[in-house]
Amino acid sequence: MDTDDVLDTAQQWLASGRKVALGTVVKTWGSAPRQAGSQIAVRDDGAFAGSVSGGCIEGAVIESAQESMRDGMVRNLEFGVSDETAWSVGLACGGHIEIFVEPLIDA
Amino acid sequence: MKRATLYAINEARRDKRAVVRAVDLASGEERLIDIASAGASPLERAAINAARTDKSGSFEDDGRNWFLAVYSPPLDLAIVGAAHIAQVLSQTAWLAGYGVRIIDPRTAFATAERFPNVAISHDWPDEALAKAPLGMRSALVALTHDPKIDDPALQTALRSSCFYIGALGSKKTHAGRLARLKAAGFSDSELARIHGPIGLNIGARSPAEIAISILAEMTIRLRTDGEWEHRAARTTA
Structure with missing residues (x-):
């Protein structure tokens, strides 16, 4: 699925009264599967559209997105093989990725 | 956001x-x-x-x-000539994110059954491309071998900012095409924008393989600054 479909899906979710947050790949090193600008839209119940990796870190990003919907704050996440916690979520490609997470707000 | x-x-x-x-x-x-x-x-x-x-x-x-x-605005692929290759190319290009349109005044060729997910125009190419012009995110592929249909499309593409122009035909057919376009007033450097014979040389034989070689060549033009160009020998498709 490509970025525009992700944002169309986000708009549909908002229109149906749901809360939504976005995750965006802002930086990659090494063999990261998705390039900067790739996006994921996450709904309050954890449903999502799009991708920010080959499936390795989506779970952690979805969790962080749900927190951002609750407190309204942005977040910067970092995943890489050098990071013990990151390894546990499984960025097995050997790459390093930074993700920006933000809630969709009305203001 | x-x-x-x-x-x-x-x-x-x-x-x-x-x-x-x-x-x-x-x-x-x-x-x-x-x-x-x-x-x-x-x-x-x-x-x-x-x-x-x-x-x-x-x-x-x-x-x-x-x-x-x-x-960015979506990528746009205009295929002139609803040939067998066009059937495969329209599907592979659609998967790669292109909005695909088929232009062919021969109504028996360009039918909705043969081309799902694709906008079909039965106008002559110059008219169709005047209605929906080619831009920087556009590619044009001419597949009919028929100068009456291909040439007006190529002339319109050469006057546009499209990132890729390709024309199907042997070296001999292509030489004849270049001579006609030169006579119509285009310079050698302008004509160098046309990829002909079309597609990367991957030994393609079937329509699907030729479609892949065309999409690969389009991707090089779109995503690289041409550093691949000198390595990419041409097919004789």
Whole structure:
């Protein structure tokens, strides 16, 4: 699925009264599967559209997105093989990725 | 991201306008920059550059760390000639993210059954391309071998800013085509934009393989600055 479909899906979710947050790949090193600008839209119940990796870190990003919907704050996440916690979520490609997470707000 | 920004990005996509969203990674503060009317501030100039190369990325300005997310208009592929290759190419290009249109005045060829997911025009190519012009995100592929149909399409493409022009036919057919276009007033450097014989030399034989070689050549033109070009020998498809 490509970025525009992700944002169309986000708009549909908002229109149906749901809360939504976005995750965006802002930086990659090494063999990261998705390039900067790739996006994921996450709904309050954890449903999502799009991708920010080959499936390795989506779970952690979805969790962080749900927190951002609750407190309204942005977040910067970092995943890489050098990071013990990151390894546990499984960025097995050997790459390093930074993700920006933000809630969709009305203001 | 503000709800209004999301709606504005989606609207720009539908209107085929390039926009860049700058977001401050520390605060979440954002600016939506319309590339057609962007000004000369460092942030706006960086946005214009990001849009031109279709590459999202970071930008530091005045101690602030911005991320520039590029939302480009969709890619456009105009295929002239509803041949067998066109059936496969329209599907593979659609999978690669192109909006695909088939232009063929021969109504028996370009039918909805043969071309699902594709816009079909039975106009002559110059008329069809006047109604929906080629832009920087467009590719044109001429497949009929028929100068009556291919030549007006190629002439229109050469006068446009499209990123790829390809024409099917043997070396001999292509030489004849170049001679006709030269007689019509195009220079050698203009004619060098036409990839003919079309496609990368991957030994393609079947229509599907030829379609892949064409899509690969389009991708090189779109995504690289031509550094692949000298390595990419041509097929004789």
